[in-house]
Amino acid sequence: MTDFNEKQLEILQVAEKLFAEKGYDGTSVRDIAKIANINIAMISYYFGSKEKLLESLIVYRISDMRLQMENLYQQDLSPLEKIDGLIELYIKRINKNKGMYQIIHFEISSGKRIINCDSFNEMKKYNLAILKNMISEGQEKGLFRTDINIELIPTTIMGTYFHFQMNKPFFKDIMNLNTEEEFEAYINSELTRHIKQTIKALLTYEI
Known part of the structure; x- marks a missing residue:
């Protein structure tokens, strides 16, 4: 529903x-x-x-993600521009609803109760299929490597983000981010740029 x-x-x-x-x-x-x-x-x-x-x-919380990803995939952009757009979409969405994502992942990982996560899992599978299509476009054009572990790309994006969030006091201290506004601005600029660079390296460079 x-x-x-x-x-x-x-x-x-x-x-x-x-x-x-x-x-x-x-x-x-x-x-x-x-x-x-x-x-x-x-x-x-x-x-x-x-x-x-x-x-x-x-x-x-996840119902409109599918439409946003479809719209991005249909845009007249290069494969790498689509990947960059996808990363921005992931980060903005997770950051906006971080409380919800923390609840979801805690409840799923704790195994304390049986929650029907079929809708959540189906959405993640659909999102992964769109990501695979984006990467396939890049591979067909010779832009991306052919031995990419696509299933771990979302994990890399979200894992980096959540590590940063979970260690907020540490990062605020060492990066002189004195206010919540500065911390949020850093997420939307430097952290997002870092994640884009990381994913680009995974897709295009020999490791």
Whole structure:
């Protein structure tokens, strides 16, 4: 389900905020209902359970990624320009929704509960297919190497970003990033440029 009504969206946004602040286990349906100013029965009516609410939140946050990637792929750009655009899209999207991504990956990796991640996994497979098409274009034109481990490209992009985020105090100190605005600006400029250079090296240079 990707078409949410106004009340459902309000519930999802409240749930996301509380999950990010208190953790999934530390947030109750009662907490969500109180902040959203609704009764618990309405959450049950719309989503069924807290786990189903989390699944819907995942779908809500990833539903438009497919369209953005399709639009990028269809643009009249060189293969490397498409890859650069893809990296910018990844970083901006993850940075905007970093709380949600942290919740998703913690819940999936912890294995503490069974969450139906089919929609999330299908979206990742679709995104990977578009990436493969972009790289294939470059390979056909002789621009990219033929022995690329494409499946690890998104891991390289997101792993670099999350390492930077998880070590924020350290990087703010050594790079003299004194405010949140400076830290965010660094992500959108220098960190993004570094990731682009890294992926370009993987695609085009002999390692």
